[in-house]
Amino acid sequence: MANQIHYDILIIGAGPIGMACAIEAQKANLSYVIIEKGALVNSLFNYPVFMTFFSTSQKLEIGGVPFVTISPKPNRNEAVEYYRRVAEKFGLNINLFEKVKQVNKNEAEIFEVETSKTHYTAKNVIVATGFYDVPLLMNIPGENLPKVTHYYKDPHLYAFQNVVVVGANNSGVDAALETYRKGAHVTMVIRSSELGPHVKYWVRPDIENRIKEGSITAYFNAELLEIRENEVDINTTDGTKTIPNDFVIAMTGYQPDFSMLRKFGIELPESLCPVYNEETMETNVKGLYLAGVVCGGLDTHKLFIENSRVHAEMIVRNITK
Template sequence: MKDQNHYDIIIIGAGPIGMACAIEAKKANLSYLIIEKGALVNSLFNYPVFMTFFSTSQKLEIGGVPFVTINPKPNRNEAVEYYRRVAEKFDLNINLFERVIEVEKNESAIFKIKTAKENYTSGNVIVATGFYDVPLLMNVPGEDLPKVTHYYKDPHLYAFQNVLVVGANNSGVDAALETYRKGANVTMLIRSEELGPHVKYWVRPDIENRIKEGAITAHFHSQLLEIREGEVDIQTPEGIKTIPNDFVIAMTGYQPDFSMLRKFGIDLPESLCPVYNEETMETNIKGLYLAGVVCGGLDTHKLFIENSRVHAEMILKNIVGK
């Protein structure tokens, strides 16, 4: 009798790349299950509501399903809807809101996967968990206060408030501009001497002009020292300044869940870039693969949806070839 909880492939993560892997598994007539700790495309769901992608819609497509939008670049809401429709079209086998706790390989070369809800076995495991789950902390006093967030979503919350935005890449610039336009008094705190090099080209003139005219205050070569209920201390080239503050939006970046990768037995050198075969995406553990932006380690600007979609085909080609 066939074990109903055994699959040819278990895919951890229901983001675009995890879904792409499932589509390829389905094409190869292999049994599979996607296990996702949150909602479908959970990272995209947690993106800012009005975020616009840098990529065109064509470069975000998976499974050969057209991503149609009337805008030059799709936004977060369009992407969430697109991937939901893709999941429906392929009738993907997905367990949502189920966290993977353990992945172990037994003596028979079978993986045992334990989740918060169930136990499974599989011949192969694909980790496609992205990097959005673990924010890079500032490690300053007061960072744990409720008014501090590392996940900015909707600017309305910050209307008519004193807002400090930490960071000067796309997420920080978007948060600063959107909250400013909802009436917030916005201050940006930037470690370097200029805005991030990857700021979207159509947004850069906007933020530069707002800073130039003084609508948004920007402190370059500066850092946050302490957060308190009604104010913050910042270190600037002119010395320490205390400014009124209601909210801190810390857009300091994110990283893969390295503790999870180590727990699975994946080699992580000092660079924290996981070890894997770049032709097959297989890790040091046979049958355990990495897919998507999780492969980049701390270099989260290295891989995107558009240039990691190919991982799905590479992995399934290797699995089928075995």
């Protein structure tokens, strides 16, 4: 199978949903390959080291393989290990560290797929690329400085430093609390008047109390104006404030790679929610399907692993009918 260059299904993305699609293809005796530009479950691999999921382990299961954890809610390390074991169990045909560059249909209605390593042909293509690859930028001076990151990983780096965290959803709150507990002097810059509505219920009291007692400084109804080597400017309700700064963790959110979707011929209206059939997951391009969070466009809180696992069954059912 590994030497085969033509497949019934080519899947772009080796995240949990891409893997679920491969498992369904395998069950249906369809030839398939997963093409992944990074590591297995690359987005999860790049999550913060100490992240805990909102979902319970049962809701993250794929392929009927039990996800056993001691705590009801698994952490990032447990999830990465679980999905690796699932890939091993099913012997999934996955090509890692290979980037899809273009997908075109030829005159015979077969997809021709060009990657960074080779070419493939496939009867059907499934895009299961998630949304974690393209950060939403602040578009302010200094955002490209080395001290600015849109991907928070490990709090130890920020020990005893002046850290600005932009954003007040789960990723921002986790970064603020974890770096604070490693000795960082943390300032949160929050655009709205309150913490994000999706903040994990067991974390919310912690961040609220740290802000209330002054351990973490938080500016609400505020935004970052400019980042410089040793300081930042913040627009607050009391005017512009300049504070010392060593690092900026910009947890401003992410979006699907819309330019890639357009390049594949997928229709994107003004809402940037890709056009697809909600019963079959097929896009406006016949034989080209969407699966997982990528379906939600900019509304990245709409779809998760737990409510998009079913996409795999829907797609393969439509292909085999």
